[in-house]
Each structure stands twice: as C-alpha cells, then as structure tokens.
Amino acid sequence: MTLHGLLVKRHKISPHPSLPADVSGEQAAAVEPTEPFTHHLRRIGAFGLVLAGVLGILAVFLPPPVGATPVAGIEVTRPPWNFWWLYTLEDWFGLPAILFAEIAFFLFLAAVPFVDRSRNRLWRRRPVSIAAGLLLLLSILTLTLLILVLPVKEHLGA
DSSP: OHHHHHHHHHTTOSOOTTSOBOTTSBBOSSOOOOOOHHHHHHHHHHHHHHHHHHHHHHHHHSOOOOOSOOOTTOOOOOOOGGGHHHHHHHHHHOTHHHHHHHHHHHHHHHHHHHHOOOOBOOGGGOHHHHHHHHHHHHHHHHHHHHHHHSOOOOOTTO
8 A cells, every 4th residue: 555655646647636627627737736755655554553553442442243053063253244245255266366366366456556647637538447346346246246145165185
C-alpha cells in the first residue's frame, strides 16, 4: 500500500479532488495544492491507531463466537467469508490456486496506475477501466457465492 501511495504521488496520477474539472471531465490545469507525503502518512497512521483501538475494545467487550463444537475425524471448517472466493478456486484447482489467485489479484491492482493513464476523471468516460473493475468484482462475487451451493471437498490427507 505504501508503494502504491508513493507511486500515485510521484507520477501525479490523482490530482487533488478540490480542483475543478472542465466539461470534458479532465482536471483543470491549476497547480495542485501539495504538502509533504509524510503528513498524509501521519494522518493515515493516526487513523489506523484509532481504528485498532476501537477494534481492540470491541474484541474485549463483544468477543466473536469461537464456532461449532468440533467432531473428531470430520473436517467441516470454512474460512471467513471474505476468503471464500479463494477456497472455491482451491476446490477446483488444488491448494496452489490460493497463492496464484492472490498473486494475480495484487498484480492486477498494482498494474492499474500504469495501464489506466487517462487524465479524465469522469467514470463514464473510462469504460475500459470500469469494465475491468466490474469484471473482477463480479468474478470474486460469483466465486464467493459458489461456495454456498457447491459441495465442500475433503482436503484432509490429500
């Protein structure tokens, strides 16, 4: 994330949102208000500490349930919902699919600033980027929902 933020700032990919855009949707040619990137990182760090504190307090006073009582010899665990799409791929292609899917996902995210170089800020005028993002989102959503309807494969002893 830090590398991404530094690249966005270095290549001036995202002008300051307070600058007006012209009718074509491109950012006006005004000079971008700037501040040192460390000020931005300090704000993010402070917000992260506050969020970690709130989550810590919630974990102490409202602990999540541990789960169902395990049955010896029967594997019925399921990962947290935000990882279900990866485990659908594991059921289809085996354990290495989890690693390769995560690598592909993060490579896609890392490539976005280099591939989408449009100066236009209106999403309606960026159909390729929007289509690629929607395709990725629909793929992950579909794989997430498939884990609910497909039978779970047994992975013990494999």
